[in-house]
Amino acid sequence: xHCNDRVWSQRPLQHKQVTGIMGVEAPEVIFRQKVRAGDxxxxxxxLKEGVDYTLPGLTVRGWTPLHIACWGSAKPQFDRExxxxxxxxxxxxxxxxxxxxxxxxxxxxxxxxxxxxxRDKLVGSAGDDxxxxxxxxxxxxxxxxxxxxxxxx
Numbered sequence: 001x002h003c004n005d006r007v008w009s010q011r012p013l014q015h016k017q018v019t020g021i022m023g024v025e026a027p028e029v030i031f032r033q034k035v036r037a038g039d040x041x042x043x044x045x046x047l048k049e050g051v052d053y054t055l056p057g058l059t060v061r062g063w064t065p066l067h068i069a070c071w072g073s074a075k076p077q078f079d080r081e082x083x084x085x086x087x088x089x090x091x092x093x094x095x096x097x098x099x100x101x102x103x104x105x106x107x108x109x110x111x112x113x114x115x116x117x118x119r120d121k122l123v124g125s126a127g128d129d130x131x132x133x134x135x136x137x138x139x140x141x142x143x144x145x146x147x148x149x150x151x152x153x
Contacts, residue, residue, distance in 0.1 A: 028055045035065045035082055038075025043082050047089045054090075054098055062105040066090075070111040070142060072118060080138050087150055100146055112146040115139050 031051045034042040047053060056062035063071075069082045090099040103110055109117075119139035122132055 027051045029057075032057050032063075032065050032068060035068045035086075036073055038073030038078045038082070040075075040078040040081055040085075044085050047085055053086050054095055054102070056102065056105075060106060064099065064102045064111070066099050066111040067102065067104065067109075067114060070115040070118070070146075076135065076138070080141055083142050083145065084150070087145055091150060096149070112143065115142045115146060119143060 027046065027049075028051060031043070031046050031053060034046065053065050056064050056067075061067075066083065066086050069079055069086060072079050073082060086099065087096070090096045100112065101110060104114075116139075119136060122136040122139065
């Protein structure tokens with residue numbers, strides 16, 4: 001029964017992200033949640049399945065999954081791999097510039113700005129703390145990828 005199709009396709013794209021019937025959430029919403037949770041396996045699987053990883057959230061700041069990952073997930077040990085997984089997909093799909101230049105709605109920050117901010121906070125506090133040094137290395141690597149691209153495998 002196709003009479004509704006045209007109406008649907010003319011709506012602004014954002015509406016597609018809103019929860020569907022019975023509260024089933026759009027894959028893009030779930031993807032951002034998985035990234036935020038630091039769920040590396042789900043993140044990689046959803047990327048394989050072709051989820052749209054470029055879409056900003058419907059939040060005040062409108063962060064993309066890459067913003068979220070660069071700011072740090074609930075499982076910091078997986079942040080680097082999550083960032084890498086998103087960047088590998090973007091590279092493959094020709095969306096590199098789009099994902100790295102996405103801006104925060106409030107202050108225009110890109111994922112790179114966020115990664116640098118996190119790293120700079122660590123620089124002051126590190127000292128001899130191995131954990132802080134590892135975190136700093138992680139953000140160094142993320143910043144390097146965002147600035148120079150992924151190393152060609």
